[in-house]
Amino acid sequence: MLIGTLFALAAGLMWGLVFVGPLLLADYPAVMLSFGRYLAFGLIALPLAWFDRAALRQLSRADWLEALKLSLVGNVIYYLCLSAAIQRAGGPLPTMIIGTLPVVIAICANLRAGSQGVASERLPWARLAPSLGLIALGIALVNRTELAQLQADPHADLARYALGALLAIGGVICWTWYPLRNADWLRAHADRSPRTWATAQGLTTLPLAVIGYAGTWLFFSATDAPWAMPLGPRPLPYLGLMFAIGLFASWLGTLCWNEASQRLPPHLAGQLIVFETLSALSYAYLLRGEWPAPATLAGVALLIGGVMWALRVKPEPPAIAEPAPH
Numbered sequence: 001m002l003i004g005t006l007f008a009l010a011a012g013l014m015w016g017l018v019f020v021g022p023l024l025l026a027d028y029p030a031v032m033l034s035f036g037r038y039l040a041f042g043l044i045a046l047p048l049a050w051f052d053r054a055a056l057r058q059l060s061r062a063d064w065l066e067a068l069k070l071s072l073v074g075n076v077i078y079y080l081c082l083s084a085a086i087q088r089a090g091g092p093l094p095t096m097i098i099g100t101l102p103v104v105i106a107i108c109a110n111l112r113a114g115s116q117g118v119a120s121e122r123l124p125w126a127r128l129a130p131s132l133g134l135i136a137l138g139i140a141l142v143n144r145t146e147l148a149q150l151q152a153d154p155h156a157d158l159a160r161y162a163l164g165a166l167l168a169i170g171g172v173i174c175w176t177w178y179p180l181r182n183a184d185w186l187r188a189h190a191d192r193s194p195r196t197w198a199t200a201q202g203l204t205t206l207p208l209a210v211i212g213y214a215g216t217w218l219f220f221s222a223t224d225a226p227w228a229m230p231l232g233p234r235p236l237p238y239l240g241l242m243f244a245i246g247l248f249a250s251w252l253g254t255l256c257w258n259e260a261s262q263r264l265p266p267h268l269a270g271q272l273i274v275f276e277t278l279s280a281l282s283y284a285y286l287l288r289g290e291w292p293a294p295a296t297l298a299g300v301a302l303l304i305g306g307v308m309w310a311l312r313v314k315p316e317p318p319a320i321a322e323p324a325p326h
Contacts (some may be wrong), residue, residue, distance in 0.1 A: 004263030005272060007256045012275025014253030017245055018079060019095060019280035022086040023287065024241060028232055030084035035212040036238065038075055040246030042206025048199045048251070055196040056203075064204065066185055067197070071205040074178030075250070076212065081171035089164025091284050093150065097168035099139040099277040103132050104176050105270025106310075112180065113266070134306030135274055141299030142281060179270060183261040194258030202251055271310045274303050 021033055049056060059067075085094040110128060150161070186197065217229050232238050261269055278300060285292055292300070 001264070004260045004269075007260035008264070008269060008272035009275050011253045011256035011260060012273065012277075013279050014248045014256065015276040016279025016283050017249045018082065019086065019091065020283050020287065021241055021245055022083040023091060023284070025234070025238060026087060027234075028238065029227075030080055030087060031212065031216045032232060032238075033083040033242075034076055034080040035209050035216060036242040037079060037245050037250065038071075038205045038209035039213055040242040041075070041202050041250035042209055044243070044246050044251055045199050045202025045206065049203055052193070052196045052199050055193055056200060058192075059196075059200060063185075063189075064200065066181075067200045068204040068208075070178060070182055070185075071201050072208055073174050074182070075201070075205050076208050078171050078174035078178065081167045081174065085164040085167035085171065087164075088167065089161045090150070091280075093147070093161060093165060094168040094171070095277065095280055095284070096139060096142070096147070097165060098171055098175075098280075099142070099274070100136070101172060101175055102135050102271040102274040102277075102306075103139075104172060105179060105266075105273065106132060106268075108176055109180060109266035109270050128310075131271065131306045131310040134302050134309060135271065138299040138302030138304075138306060139277070141295050141302060142277075144295045144299070145293040175273075179257070179261070179273070180266055182258070183266045183269060186258055186261045190262060194262060195255050197258050198251055198254040201254060205250075268310055271307060274307055278303060 018037075021037070022028075022030070025033060082094060082098065085097075106128065110125070186192075186194065189197075213230075219225075220227050220229055260272065264272070281292070281296070281300070
C-alpha cells in the first residue's frame with residue numbers, strides 16, 4: 001500500500017507538468033502541443049523498446065490493440081482536450097474540472113465493482129463518502145479565489161470559457177475511462193512489467209502522433225494558416241518542452257502509475273490522482289511567483305486529508321453464508 005501510494009505521488013508530480021506546457025507555449029495551438037508531446041513520447045520509447053524487446057515480443061495482438069486504445073483515449077485525445085481547455089479558459093477552470101477526477105474515478109470504480117460483483121474491490125459507500133467529501137470540498141476551496149477573479153473580470157469571454165469548460169469535461173471522460181481500463185489489464189497480467197506496458201503504450205502512440213502531426217501540417221498548408229511549420233515560431237523552447245514532458249510526464253509518469261495500479265485497488269488509485277491536481281497548482285503558483293490564498297491552502301489541506309482518509313478505508317470481507325440445516 002505504501003509503495004503503491006509513493007508511486008502514485010511520483011506520477012502526480014510528473015503529470016502536473018502537463019498543465020504548465022499550454023501556459024508556457026500559449027501561442028501554440030493545442031494540436032501542436034498534443035501531437036508534439038506524444039511524438040516525443042514515441043521517439044523516447046523507441047530506444048527503450050530495444051532493451052525491453054524480449055518482453056514486448058510476449059505481448060499478444062490483443063495486448064497491442066489494448067495499448068493502442070489506451071494511447072488514443074488516455075494520451076492523445078485527453079491532452080488535446082486539456083491543452084485546448086487551458087488555452088481557452090486559462091489554468092484555474094480546467095484545473096478545477098480535471099481536479100474532480102479523484103471523485104469521479106472513485107465513484108465509477110465502486111459502481112463498477114458493485115455491478116460486477118467484485119466484493120474484494122467494493123467499498124461501502126458510508127466509509128467511502130467522508131474521503132470523497134473532503135476531496136470535493138478541497139477542490140472547491142482551491143479554486144474559489146480563481147473563480148471569483150474570473151467572475152469579476154468585465155472583459156471575460158464567457159463563450160470561450162464555456163468552450164474551455166466543455167473541453168475539460170471531455171478530458172475528464174477520457175481520463176475516467178483510461179485508469180480503470182489500464183488497471184484492468186495490469187491486474188490481469190500481474191506477471192508483466194509495468195515498464196514494458198508503459199513502453200508499449202509509447203510505441204502505439206507514435207504512429208498516432210505522426211499521423212496527427214502530418215495531418216496538422218497539411219491542414220495548415222491547405223488553409224494558408226499563418227504558422228511556421230514544422231516547429232512553430234519558437235523551435236527550441238517547443239522542442240525542449242515537448243521532450244521534457246514526453247520523458248517525465250508521459251513515459252516516467254505512466255511507468256509510476258502502472259506500478260501504483262498493480263499495487264492498489266482502482267477506487268483508491270483513482271483518489272490518488274489528486275496528487276496531479278496539487279502538483280499542477282504548485283507549479284502554477286511558482287510560475288506566477290505568488291503565495292496561495294488562505295482558502296487555497298485550506299483546500300490543499302482538505303485534499304491531503306481526504307487522501308489520508310482513503311488510505312485507511314478497506315473493503316469489507318464478503319459475508320460467508322451459513323450452511324443450510326439438513
